[in-house]
Amino acid sequence: MIKDIDITNQTINIEIDLILEAIYNKYGYDFRNYSKAHVKRRLLNRLSTSNLKSISEMQHKVLHEPEFFEVILRDLSINVTEMFRDPGFYLALRKEVIPVLKTYPFIKIWHAGCSTGEEVYSFAVLLKEEGLYDRSQIYATDFNRDVLEIAKKGIYPIDRIKEFTANYQAAGGKQSFSDYYMANYNSVIYDQSLKKNLVFAEHNLVTDSVFAEVNLVICRNVLIYFNKELQNRVVSLFYDSLINGGYLGLGSKETIQFTKKSDGFEVINRGEKIYKKKIIKL
Amino acid sequence: MLYKAVVIGASAGGFNALRNFIPKLPKQFSMPVFIVQHISPSSDSYMSLFLNKLSKLNVKEADEKEKIKPGNVYISPPNYHLLIEENLSISFSTEAKKNYSRPSIDILFETASYAYGKKLIGIILTGANNDGAAGLLKIKEAGGYCIVQEPSEAEAPAMPLAAIKKAKPNRILKLNEIVDLLVKLDSQ
Numbered sequence: 001m002i003k004d005i006d007i008t009n010q011t012i013n014i015e016i017d018l019i020l021e022a023i024y025n026k027y028g029y030d031f032r033n034y035s036k037a038h039v040k041r042r043l044l045n046r047l048s049t050s051n052l053k054s055i056s057e058m059q060h061k062v063l064h065e066p067e068f069f070e071v072i073l074r075d076l077s078i079n080v081t082e083m084f085r086d087p088g089f090y091l092a093l094r095k096e097v098i099p100v101l102k103t104y105p106f107i108k109i110w111h112a113g114c115s116t117g118e119e120v121y122s123f124a125v126l127l128k129e130e131g132l133y134d135r136s137q138i139y140a141t142d143f144n145r146d147v148l149e150i151a152k153k154g155i156y157p158i159d160r161i162k163e164f165t166a167n168y169q170a171a172g173g174k175q176s177f178s179d180y181y182m183a184n185y186n187s188v189i190y191d192q193s194l195k196k197n198l199v200f201a202e203h204n205l206v207t208d209s210v211f212a213e214v215n216l217v218i219c220r221n222v223l224i225y226f227n228k229e230l231q232n233r234v235v236s237l238f239y240d241s242l243i244n245g246g247y248l249g250l251g252s253k254e255t256i257q258f259t260k261k262s263d264g265f266e267v268i269n270r271g272e273k274i275y276k277k278k279i280i281k282l
Numbered sequence: 283m284l285y286k287a288v289v290i291g292a293s294a295g296g297f298n299a300l301r302n303f304i305p306k307l308p309k310q311f312s313m314p315v316f317i318v319q320h321i322s323p324s325s326d327s328y329m330s331l332f333l334n335k336l337s338k339l340n341v342k343e344a345d346e347k348e349k350i351k352p353g354n355v356y357i358s359p360p361n362y363h364l365l366i367e368e369n370l371s372i373s374f375s376t377e378a379k380k381n382y383s384r385p386s387i388d389i390l391f392e393t394a395s396y397a398y399g400k401k402l403i404g405i406i407l408t409g410a411n412n413d414g415a416a417g418l419l420k421i422k423e424a425g426g427y428c429i430v431q432e433p434s435e436a437e438a439p440a441m442p443l444a445a446i447k448k449a450k451p452n453r454i455l456k457l458n459e460i461v462d463l464l465v466k467l468d469s470q
Contacts, residue, residue, distance in 0.1 A: 006399055013368070035373040037365040078377045094417040217320050224346055224362075224374045231347070253346050253362055279430075 015055035016040055022059050027069055029143065030206045033230035042075045043091055070146075077144050078225065079115045082160065084122045085220070086252050092272040093123075094172050097247050100132045101215060106135050108214040110241060112205060113222035114140035117151025118164075119181075122171070123218065124194040129174045135198060139212060141203035151199045154190040161188055205234050207214035210241045217241060221251035228258070235259040239277060248275040284286065284470045285427065286401040287350075287366075288313050289394045290389030291417070293409025295330065295437025299457060300407070304355060305336040306461045313403075313468055315355040316344070316364065316394060318385045320409065323361035330357040348372045358385040365393040381413035391417025400425030405460060406451075407431045409441025418449035429463070432456045434467040 002205040018041060021031045031039060043055060052058050063070045084090055101107050114120045120140040127133040142148050161183075181188040203211065205222065217238045223231050238248050239261045248256070248265065250273040256262050265275040296319045307315075322458060327343045334341035337355065338361055343358040351372045358364035363385050365373040373393075380386035391404055404421040406414045408431060414434060422428050428451035433439035435456050446454060455463065 009396065009399060035365065035367065035375075036369075037367045037376055037396065038372050040396060041365070041389065041393060078375065080376050080378050221376045224376070228347060251376075253359060255346065258347065 007235045011167045012040070012044075012055060015059070016043060018032075018057055018063060019043070019059040019280065020113050023062055023069070023072070024107065026063055026108065027066075027073075028205070029073065033206070033227045034076070035225050035227060038225055039076060043072075046072065046075050048239065060167065067265055073144065074146070077147075078221075079144070079147050080270060081115045081118045081221075082167065083118045083164035084167035084171040084173075085119060086272075087167050087275075089220070089249065089252065089272045090122065090126055090171035092269045093249065094126065094130065096268055097216065097249075097274065098126075098132065100245075100247075102130070102134060104135075104215060107132065107216070108212060109136060109138045109139070109216045109218065110212065111138060111140040112203070112217060112219040114142050114148075114151060114200070116147045116156075117143075117154065117200070118156065119218070119220065120151065121154060121190050121194055121199075122168075124198060125168070125173075125180050126171070128194070133194075134250075136197055137213070138198050140198060140200050142200075143202065143204035143206075145202060148200050148202065154195060155187050156190075158188050161163055162258045206230060210237060212241065212247060213243055215239055215243055216249070218249045219251075221254070223250065223254045232259050232261070235261045239264050242277040246277045248277070250275075283312075283468075284401070285467050286313060287394060288315045288397045288405065288464065289391055289421075290315065290317045290405045290407060291391065291414035291441075292317070292407040293383075293411060293413065293438065293441055295408035296320065298408075298437060299431070300329075301331060301336065303407075303457050303461060304333050304341060305338070306458070307337070307339055308465060309338040310353075311339060311465065311468055312352045313464075314350050314352055315339075316358075316366065316390060317355065318358045318364060318387045318390045318414075320383050320385070320387075320411075320413070321360045323384070325360045326409075327359065333357070344374075345470050346372065346374050348447070356404070357364060358390065360385075363389045365389060366397040367393075368397045370397065378462075381411055383411070387414035392420050394432045395420045395424045395426060398426070402426035403429065403464070405429045405431070406442055406445040407457075408436035408438050410438040411441060412444035412448075414441060415444040415448035418445045418451065420428035421432045422449050422451070427452050429453045429460055431460065437455050 341355040362374040
């Protein structure tokens with residue numbers, strides 16, 4: 001009986017490899033180098049709430065029903081975020097990165113894996129308060145079209161605004177957070193002026209390449225879903241996208257320490273995971 | 283060896299329970315131990331530092347993609363789910379809270395059960411919610427060994443009671459009995 005469970009587990013792993021291959025070939029989304037534990041959990045949870053009998057059956061459905069693929073895509077992409085998530089990160093940016101960015105006439109920022117956009121607007125607020133917004137261009141990208149639509153609108157449910165206000169204050173906010181949004185029934189709408197220099201676009205970190213040369217890359221809580229190989233690829237992509245002396249900001253539990261490009265960066269703030277691309281002397 | 287790893291879930295009252303538990307594990311204890319303790323998202327890593335000072339084993343906050351080593355005690359960082367990979371490394375996730383919790387005991391138990399199958403020991407300690415009950419059942423179904431803290435001893439009995447009801451554990455024991463049993467199972 002128990003031995004059967006081991007065999008079942010092995011079969012499930014084969015089925016998972018196959019469904020990821022099928023998704024990649026059919027739809028171009030590549031989850032093959034995602035954290036296996038994450039993918040397995042999400043797929044098995046979907047399986048248990050469906051009337052499908054196995055991952056193989058799920059594969060059939062994914063291949064033949066694009067609407068079902070959208071469901072799986074949502075399962076596999078994590079879009080949990082908040083305004084000024086990890087306030088200490090923003091505080092560190094203000095103190096250690098913004099003063100250097102101020103020395104450039106014009107700055108470009110890439111927010112990779114921006115999800116529904118809360119952290120992009122947070123950073124826009126920060127740039128505004130630091131007097132940098134008008135000479136900034138922010139590219140905010142994600143592979144998921146649905147979340148980008150939400151991000152573009154900049155309209156969010158009002159229920160967490162208290163928590164976000166506390167985050168804003170802890171992040172070194174200089175005004176009243178309500179200066180940046182309009183409350184309307186159950187929603188808040190971020191100020192139009194925050195959108196002026198924002199471009200939201202589709203970009204897949206796994207399959208797409210460098211598209212701009214930027215002063216700062218922000219990519220938070222995305223690398224944790226990737227295996228080591230994919231982390232290597234993506235950190236190299238960031239490296240190639242940054243100007244000499246450009247900055248990289250990751251999630252608080254992410255590190256470039258064990259990636260191949262770690263020698264190309266110096267640590268600016270170890271706790272908040274802020275790095276600087278070393279200046280290459282020719 | 284009959285068992286290869288231990289997962290522990292604790293909530294309200296868990297810090298005290300762990301303080302009376304982890305330091306009693308002997309130096310030669312060879313299984314890796316993974317702990318989810320429900321904790322405020324904004325707290326720091328004091329718990330792992332504190333437990334490490336008291337313990338004979340190496341207690342540390344788990345690191346992203348870290349290779350799992352025998353005899354290490356890994357504690358989930360606040361505000362991240364802790365997942366065990368089948369290649370025996372550690373992953374994190376920021377997905378939605380489960381049972382109002384991040385880290386969630388269920389998510390640790392579920393993924394550890396994929397990784398270790400029947401060679402896993404799952405333990406539910408004190409707590410005031412029902413996180414971990416579904417995860418403990420997953421361990422049981424995969425043939426693993428399930429232990430729940432005696433509810434009358436737990437500072438908050440709700441979590442042990444929920445786990446007992448849902449997973450019908452192999453043993454319901456007091457903390458010091460759990461330590462003795464773990465040491466015994468470790469040498470088998």
